[in-house]
Amino acid sequence: LNCCIIGSLFESAMYIFIFLWTPALTSIENELNPNPVNAIVDGAGLEDDPHSDENLPFGWIFSSFMVCCMLGTIAFSHLSNAGVTASRCLVGVLALSSLSFLAMAAPHSSVSIENDANFVSMNSAAYTIQYAGMLFFEFCIGAYYPAMGTVKGTIVPEDQRAAIYNVFRFPMNGLVLVSLVWNLPYGLSFFILAMLMMVASIVGLRATT
Secondary structure, eight states: OHHHHHHHHHHHHHHHHHHHHHHHHHHHHHHHOSSOSSEEEETTEEEEOTTOOSSSOHHHHHHHHHHHHHHHHHHHHHHHHTTOOHHHHHHHHHHHHHHHHHHHHGGGGTTTOOSSTTHHHHHHHHHHHHHHHHHHHHHHHHHHHHHHHHHHHHHSOGGGHHHHHHHTHHHHHHHHHHHHHHTOOHHHHHHHHHHHHHHHHHHHHHHHO
């Protein structure tokens, strides 16, 4: 039960992150550059081109995500060879995921401060913090799947795996659907995800001990 709860919480947070990372980075970019380079003329004025790759190199960003994901898998392999159990690795991954989401939420709590000369530098630092949080979370994703696969393989009976996994997809999909329907601010969404990861890490720690 604890294993499936952890899986539902982490994977729902992962899918919500997939929906949020592009608009979240774009919102910070718009704060730093209110007059985008690549815009389209629509009626009386200019609008951001939603398909533009001028301001943010989404290809490079996604590539860096995949590299971090690979590094997470490599890190789990080295930890396993060093004798660290998969369950302990999983608890560490969940705790790091919580910190990563807090880093993603931090910039959105400060972007409204626009009345002094430090605005651009503050938001540049916030942009870096958020991006670093995303990289760390991708690292966690890379370590999560082999760790969770190992734990599930030793706990869940093989003849019941399909039924059990399908049951716990309902809360996972429900959390993702609620997040999309409510359309919460990015900072609040990332903070809620950080709390979910904290709950998951506590559940994992109790199960380990």
